[in-house]
Amino acid sequence: MTGKYNCANSIAEIKNYIGDSRIVAFDFETAPDEQYRGEDKAALDPAKAHIVGCSFSVSEGTGIYVPIKHLSGQNVDEEEFFAFLRDFLSDKNIIKVAHNLAFESSMAYAKLGVVIQEPVYDTICAAQMTRKNDFVFRSLGESGLKKLACDICGEKLPTFEDTTNGRHFDELKADDEATVRYGAADSDFALRLYHRFNEWFAEHLPKHRYIVEHIESPAAVYIGVMRANGLPVNRELMEAKKADAENEMKRIREEIRFVIGDINIGSNCSTKAFKNYLYEEMNLPALKQTGIGAAALDDETLMLLQEWCNINRPELSKLFSLVQEYRRWGKIKSTYIDGYLKHISTTTGHIHPDMLALGTETGRMCCRNPNAQNMPRKGNDPIGVRNFIQAPDGHLMLSLDFSQIELRVGAFYCRDEKMIGVYRDNGDIHVSTTSVIFGVSYDEAADKHAENYKERRTIAKNVNFGTFYGLYPRGLQKTLKFKAGINKTVDECAEIIDNLKQGYKRLSVWQE
Structure with a gap:
């Protein structure tokens, strides 16, 4: 690894290195607080860790490492440095570059305010x-600093494990060559990537630089703040609802047992014994297969089997309703009760999920450890999972949502006058689509007392939200059947989509 890296132990040295530079890369090294030193990944938790050192780079191939709280070697004056750091991070004239800015933001907010x-x-x-080749954009998993340094800059950086050899970073000697090299290199290569990516944007996608600088990077700062704050939860309510869920699962399990006897159904009714009961003992048809050709037993298969039994084996129909209900309770308990309880911080009493701004292929934000973005809605949740999140005393929690944002964006890009007109006139896009695909007037489509109103509106909604993602007749048929309980033939679904495209003429032009 090439680079001229030095240790800086005074504010004067830091200021002398940075000078009047207006593009400065920085990076924190962290270690767990004393009481959490045996806890896995505590160094990455703002509530359980402290800043051990900070590095800066203002020109490629150079950098300084500032030791703050190393257990051996000379550290900078902590109070003076943090005063300098607050000014640096608040300076609106300096472009502050970091790799994974959300982490630096969470530490700066939690430790420095x-x-x-x-x-x-x-x-x-x-x-x-940016694209990693002519056809594919980089995924989050391909965007680690060490990998990018190797792939883009052609240099192999030492790993954290090789540098620390199982120790925490503050156990490394402050001015050791390996300590300084590891710390300073993170800032140096963040700066190198800043220049390489901007060169790529200039040549290929200039507007993406704007998105990075004015949308995604500022958002990363606030994602860090959000993670540091976390979600306040009512643990007592969660424990009480856990008991309710366990009791309900026990009740349903007894009802299933009354139908099938002492067959082990497991936690999700997916055991080999239960499958053997259905497909071998009861001789039910394998209406769907897994990828390896075995008889499937997912939620869709359960619905298909129930429909088949309604006609051919009505005495078994109730079993599939019970199994689906059991699975629903199991999902709520494992994901939203046990899963959330596991992630409550022993330090703050809050849940601090990882939020990834560009964590999906579509560019949408995702959330993990735990996934707090997909809490079930009121109509599909007998427990009330969203009530687990409670504002502290004296505070309010606001719930905000864009109204039909995907359809509005779609209308904007399609430039379809009919769609745009609905929004300009504060109309109802689902009523408009009902009118278009069923050939009825707008007033009739809006009439809640009209025959087939509910079914038609449900179809219109599914068509609207699916069309911009390339919905095809068979996909629409499947969506309507398993999400809305509406049975349509493939030909009927094809006609619905064709009517939509005839009604919104610019839609198919834009899609093509």
């Missing part, structure tokens, strides 16, 4: 906004 001010630039966001 600072919200990093724009301009900022997150090279992990930039990585995901």
